Amino acid sequence: MLSLKDSDLLKQQAYINGEWQAALSGKTMPVINPANGEILAYVPDMRAAETQQAIDAAAAALPLWKKKTAKERSVLLRRWFDLIVDAKDDLAMLMTAEQGKPLTEAAGEVLYGASFVEWYAEEGKRVYGDLIPSHAADKRIMVSREPVGVVAAITPWNFPNAMITRKCAPALAAGCTMVLKPAEDTPLSALALMVLAERAGIPKGVINVITTTQPAEVGSVFTASKEVRKLSFTGSTAVGKQLMKQCADTVKKVSMELGGNAPLIVFDDADLDKAVQGAIISKFRNAGQTCVCANRVLVQAGVYDAFIEKFSVAVQALSVGHGLQGVFDQGPLINQAAVNKVSELLEDAVSKGARLVCGGNPHELGGTFFEPTVIADVVPEMRVSREEIFGPIAPVYRFETEAEAIAMANDTEYGLAAYFYANDLGRVWRVSEGLEYGMVAVNEGVLSTEVAPFGGVKESGIGREGSRYGIDEYLEMKYTLIGGI
Numbered sequence: 001m002l003s004l005k006d007s008d009l010l011k012q013q014a015y016i017n018g019e020w021q022a023a024l025s026g027k028t029m030p031v032i033n034p035a036n037g038e039i040l041a042y043v044p045d046m047r048a049a050e051t052q053q054a055i056d057a058a059a060a061a062l063p064l065w066k067k068k069t070a071k072e073r074s075v076l077l078r079r080w081f082d083l084i085v086d087a088k089d090d091l092a093m094l095m096t097a098e099q100g101k102p103l104t105e106a107a108g109e110v111l112y113g114a115s116f117v118e119w120y121a122e123e124g125k126r127v128y129g130d131l132i133p134s135h136a137a138d139k140r141i142m143v144s145r146e147p148v149g150v151v152a153a154i155t156p157w158n159f160p161n162a163m164i165t166r167k168c169a170p171a172l173a174a175g176c177t178m179v180l181k182p183a184e185d186t187p188l189s190a191l192a193l194m195v196l197a198e199r200a201g202i203p204k205g206v207i208n209v210i211t212t213t214q215p216a217e218v219g220s221v222f223t224a225s226k227e228v229r230k231l232s233f234t235g236s237t238a239v240g241k242q243l244m245k246q247c248a249d250t251v252k253k254v255s256m257e258l259g260g261n262a263p264l265i266v267f268d269d270a271d272l273d274k275a276v277q278g279a280i281i282s283k284f285r286n287a288g289q290t291c292v293c294a295n296r297v298l299v300q301a302g303v304y305d306a307f308i309e310k311f312s313v314a315v316q317a318l319s320v321g322h323g324l325q326g327v328f329d330q331g332p333l334i335n336q337a338a339v340n341k342v343s344e345l346l347e348d349a350v351s352k353g354a355r356l357v358c359g360g361n362p363h364e365l366g367g368t369f370f371e372p373t374v375i376a377d378v379v380p381e382m383r384v385s386r387e388e389i390f391g392p393i394a395p396v397y398r399f400e401t402e403a404e405a406i407a408m409a410n411d412t413e414y415g416l417a418a419y420f421y422a423n424d425l426g427r428v429w430r431v432s433e434g435l436e437y438g439m440v441a442v443n444e445g446v447l448s449t450e451v452a453p454f455g456g457v458k459e460s461g462i463g464r465e466g467s468r469y470g471i472d473e474y475l476e477m478k479y480t481l482i483g484g485i
């Protein structure tokens, strides 16, 4: 069992209208530790009826919440931020237990998640409007921004805390109320955040959480609802497309943070040691289970062999283990299906001529642990080139020219994050501008921060999270014409 300093943070009920509730059917679902298969807790398995209750609660809470001053909302968010930071160790432990990432990574995510709450506690006070020079002397044109209304949010398991705060903080700061459905693998982090939101004094109904084994059923209630005016989704592109179609009938606003196929390009003029370091952090963070993970490592011919040599040494030095039992670089994958997918992708690549440089097998720890793996001589015909790997496999490609690298990098329907290592100033500009991605990191392997706009182009999504732009996703513009002046 988990020994938390504050045992109330381990909640086994969902949170609707300020009440901790079981499913109407009494059914529950287990939450499993991917590192050892242990059942950590049971949470309610809710369906359409409870989803509708939560939407009704959010709709009922909306008028009072949006009438609060920005400062009043800010004070509550700031309190929530402080409580999250104070509970950092427990929240990290819960996250490692249900998701598997190493404890230091989990603690990092808790602080990253909290940073959105702090940021939007401030940003909510700066939702300004405009007075537009009028077209007529006796009229005035005003533009104000109002909360969209009730927001539904659906989040994935790979960042069980930060993907939630990245949506809730701007929504609440803007004056919206919410219903959240966290991923079925990682509901405990979401529920713990609600315990802290309640303690912070966020009023009942303003934020509600449904847990379920039936995401499609709950999602359909969200998308069909006329009260829900916005859907904010983070997850796979396939589910995002489906939800966008479902949202068409009620013409909802949507934000979509979807999959990626990030290139990490190493040019001849790069600092190779920095490039290796960047590739390690970008590829192997969270065992390769992030949307911005380097999915393809493209290396220029002049440094190809040297890079592979240094990279494989660094990869073989990565430690693998159970995040609650020591300090490790990599934890387990989320479930057996993830291991199967990684194994299939690897088999496909090797059968088509990829060279296995290191790793390549389920880890001797068993369960869902997988060895950090490098494959070389990868080509676009292999499945790893087209699909999100979402696991600890780094495929390395060779290229000759800058133009070829840009073309290879852009040869995907995704457009979330891209990374490249180069020192030539002209090249830095040319390549940055040539990459069809929402985010580009130059000589860096991690780019997520609350102060910058996170999001993708092409089939990686619509909208941005974080930064001063993120709150716009939860605001509607209103034009008021005042005549007779």
Ligand code: NAD
Binding pocket: 154, 155, 156, 157, 158, 159, 163, 181, 182, 183, 184, 215, 216, 217, 218, 219, 220, 234, 235, 236, 237, 239, 240, 242, 243, 256, 257, 258, 259, 260, 290, 291, 292, 388, 416, 456, 460, 461
């Ligand atoms: P997923 O799409 O299977 O699930 C995401 C969420 O959607 C979960 O809560 C799930 O229960 C729910 N869901 C699944 N089917 C649904 C349906 N029919 N209707 C409504 N909800 C449904 O994705 P996943 O495997 O949980 O997460 C990994 C994916 O998320 C990857 O593609 C990754 O790139 C993406 N992701 C993107 C970002 C980003 O910011 N762009 C961040 C993290 C993860």
